[in-house]
Amino acid sequence: MKVAVLAGGVGAARFLRGVVAAVDPAGVTAIGNVGDDLEILGLSVSPDLDSVLYALAGRSDEVRGWGRADETWNALESVSELGGDDWFRLGDRDLGLHLVRSEALRRGEPLSAVTARLAAALGVELTLLPATDDRLRTIVETRAGAFSFQEWFVARGHRDEVDRLHFDGADSAAPAPGVLAALDEADVILIAPSNPFVSIGPILAVKAIREALENRRAPAVAVSPLIGGRAVKGPADAMMTRLAGGTAPRQVADCYKGLIDALVIDEADADGAEIPGVRTIVTRTLMDDADGRLRVAEAALEGAAALR
Amino acid sequence: MKVAVLAGGVGAARFLRGVVAAVDPAGVTAIGNVGDDLEILGLSVSPDLDSVLYALAGRSDEVRGWGRADETWNALESVSELGGDDWFRLGDRDLGLHLVRSEALRRGEPLSAVTARLAAALGVELTLLPATDDRLRTIVETRAGAFSFQEWFVARGHRDEVDRLHFDGADSAAPAPGVLAALDEADVILIAPSNPFVSIGPILAVKAIREALENRRAPAVAVSPLIGGRAVKGPADAMMTRLAGGTAPRQVADCYKGLIDALVIDEADADGAEIPGVRTIVTRTLMDDADGRLRVAEAALEGAAALR
Numbered sequence: 001m002k003v004a005v006l007a008g009g010v011g012a013a014r015f016l017r018g019v020v021a022a023v024d025p026a027g028v029t030a031i032g033n034v035g036d037d038l039e040i041l042g043l044s045v046s047p048d049l050d051s052v053l054y055a056l057a058g059r060s061d062e063v064r065g066w067g068r069a070d071e072t073w074n075a076l077e078s079v080s081e082l083g084g085d086d087w088f089r090l091g092d093r094d095l096g097l098h099l100v101r102s103e104a105l106r107r108g109e110p111l112s113a114v115t116a117r118l119a120a121a122l123g124v125e126l127t128l129l130p131a132t133d134d135r136l137r138t139i140v141e142t143r144a145g146a147f148s149f150q151e152w153f154v155a156r157g158h159r160d161e162v163d164r165l166h167f168d169g170a171d172s173a174a175p176a177p178g179v180l181a182a183l184d185e186a187d188v189i190l191i192a193p194s195n196p197f198v199s200i201g202p203i204l205a206v207k208a209i210r211e212a213l214e215n216r217r218a219p220a221v222a223v224s225p226l227i228g229g230r231a232v233k234g235p236a237d238a239m240m241t242r243l244a245g246g247t248a249p250r251q252v253a254d255c256y257k258g259l260i261d262a263l264v265i266d267e268a269d270a271d272g273a274e275i276p277g278v279r280t281i282v283t284r285t286l287m288d289d290a291d292g293r294l295r296v297a298e299a300a301l302e303g304a305a306a307l308r
Numbered sequence: 309m310k311v312a313v314l315a316g317g318v319g320a321a322r323f324l325r326g327v328v329a330a331v332d333p334a335g336v337t338a339i340g341n342v343g344d345d346l347e348i349l350g351l352s353v354s355p356d357l358d359s360v361l362y363a364l365a366g367r368s369d370e371v372r373g374w375g376r377a378d379e380t381w382n383a384l385e386s387v388s389e390l391g392g393d394d395w396f397r398l399g400d401r402d403l404g405l406h407l408v409r410s411e412a413l414r415r416g417e418p419l420s421a422v423t424a425r426l427a428a429a430l431g432v433e434l435t436l437l438p439a440t441d442d443r444l445r446t447i448v449e450t451r452a453g454a455f456s457f458q459e460w461f462v463a464r465g466h467r468d469e470v471d472r473l474h475f476d477g478a479d480s481a482a483p484a485p486g487v488l489a490a491l492d493e494a495d496v497i498l499i500a501p502s503n504p505f506v507s508i509g510p511i512l513a514v515k516a517i518r519e520a521l522e523n524r525r526a527p528a529v530a531v532s533p534l535i536g537g538r539a540v541k542g543p544a545d546a547m548m549t550r551l552a553g554g555t556a557p558r559q560v561a562d563c564y565k566g567l568i569d570a571l572v573i574d575e576a577d578a579d580g581a582e583i584p585g586v587r588t589i590v591t592r593t594l595m596d597d598a599d600g601r602l603r604v605a606e607a608a609l610e611g612a613a614a615l616r
Contacts, residue, residue, distance in 0.1 A: 042350065042414055072382050078404025082429045083413065092400040096386025099349040103392070106350055115335040121390045 001034070002027045003301070004186035004218075008049040008199025010066055011225055011232065012192035014287040015127065018297030019190070020056065021290065026127035029182035031209070033194070034111070034130045035138035035167060035202025036149040041079065042086050043098040044105050047150075048199065049115055049130060050097065059123035065233065068093045082270030087155045092230050112176040130181070131203040132172040138202050149198060158235045161242060165197055170205035175212075183212040186306040191222035193264075193285065193296070195236040196255035197243060204259070213259040219307035221262045221300045224252045227285055228268035249273040249280060262303045264296065279307065310335045311609070312494035312526075314489065317356040318374055319533055320500035321363030326605030328364065330599065333433035335586065337490035339517070341487070341502070342438045343418070343446035343475060343510025344457040348396050348597040349387065351406040352413050352492070355458075356507065358405065358422055359437060360371040360527070365430035373541065373554045376401045395463045420484040437490070439511040442481040443461045446510050447474050457504065457506060466543045469550060473505055478513035483520075489565075491520040493568025496612040499530035501593065501604070504563035505551060521567040529570045532560045535593055536576035557581040557588060572604065585596035 007030045016030055034047040047066075054060040054068055059207050071091035073158060080086040089216060090098065097118060104114040110133040117308050119128050119181045142150040142160035152158060194200050204210045213220060229247035231237040244251040249265045251277045256263075262279040270282045279301035287293045309335050313324060315338045324338055341356040356372075362376055370379045379399035388394040400404065405426060412422040418441040427436050439584040444554055447462040450468035491497060502508050512518045521528060526588045537555035539545040545555050552559040559582045564571075570587040578590045589611040595601045 008548070040374065042411040043407070069381050072380050072400060073401035074378075075383060075407065078401045078402075079408055082405055082408045084404070084408035092380060092382035092403075093386045095400075096383040096392070097390060099383065100387055100390045100392035103350040118390055155387040160590055207501075296393075 008194025018293030316502025
């Protein structure tokens, strides 16, 4: 079975582990967010792609919830001591990946090609594609000014209320090689339980990807990132409240208007959750262990199968 | 007292610790070798400057003999796993410095300015200047081909006999700001116990520096890097044998013909060590502790004082 998954960071990484437990990884293509990529200390960092890589390679730190397991922080400590940019947490093992990727990009290798090499080296079996090889950056507009995503999220601790988002470079960004084919050939299209605005939004900002979803032949199922109207982690609920008018399933579905056929929601959100034109699939969506990841993946896949 | 010291890597770093124990560090300027600098993984690495920085900051690993104390190697392990360039040993703490320096150089800051900032951040009291801010690279010519210094030294384990050296960029390299003033204003000029060919040679390949030594007003004293005709570490003895015809004090002095007034040699090399035009100063030159470092520095400084 061929499955295409639009994927953000940590939540998507967990969901994808469920998907590859449910179906053959060889048929799974994850289309990853690059809107929160950044350049720091001369390095090209792709936090969401790396969350997927590390999780699928079994290298992620499950307790901290991000970054690599068995991580150390000595390089950054040295950067701090020497007055360098130390606001973005880069661990030593993680740095090794950024060094390899940054050098390859500087040599002119496209991000999709580097990502494929890194995934192969780490033993990741699904196909991970960046949404685009072109530069695309999420800009968060707030009363305090416009910030790059990481500046807003990490450096300023996402304390500024978001008035608007825009995706720098999206107008001219082309889907990375393989993205449109994956969406076209998919038996099922899934949208991972990621922040609709800053994780999935940048992917859908690539016009040809949005059009591919609008004109999909396969059923598309999104998984809500909210449980009881709250984000498991991060600012999704605050952004939904401010930018979508609320945190009910209907508002999540509205973020994907015309792009999905069904929405997987948590039991806690099931009461009165009818959404015109979108089927709701109710399960427990917390993915805090392998059973949970598989349950959510199977709910989405079975929901899609029922729609075919 | 003002002291200018031409300095290579680890041997020079030990000697400089002796010099700053003997005289006020505020008057000491080290002029460092950049011929063995390299670019790897997108980083600009200056191994000799860093050996001096780490030693003078009390951060060097005295057991391993190079690099930083309390070092870890997780980034490089990750680079290896991902198929990146891993032949040059970069520790995690060391990497932090390379990241900060490389970013500054990429922004257009001269190496001398970055080095001054790093030295200040590490609490190094002497002035450390690179011989030049321009690109200057030691190229080692062997029967197997021509190699950059680190390629020959590290990647090939200095197994190829050296036929000739040349210093790429030396013809157009200008002394870094402060270098000529330090040599001009010095009460004493010292040449540290470093490899005359690959550590001091690149510094002297900068024409204006060589001329400043030729036309010196202050006495100049070199310290031989050989003990009993053998290098304490590294290939200096093999290179002396092949390129200078032997490892006696006379041959060391010949490497600095017209540039020094005295040579500090070890007791083991004292027999029949008369050198026309160069006074010999005999002491025990092994610097394996603070006493040894101070002894060698004082021998050189007192030898210079006797010449004034």
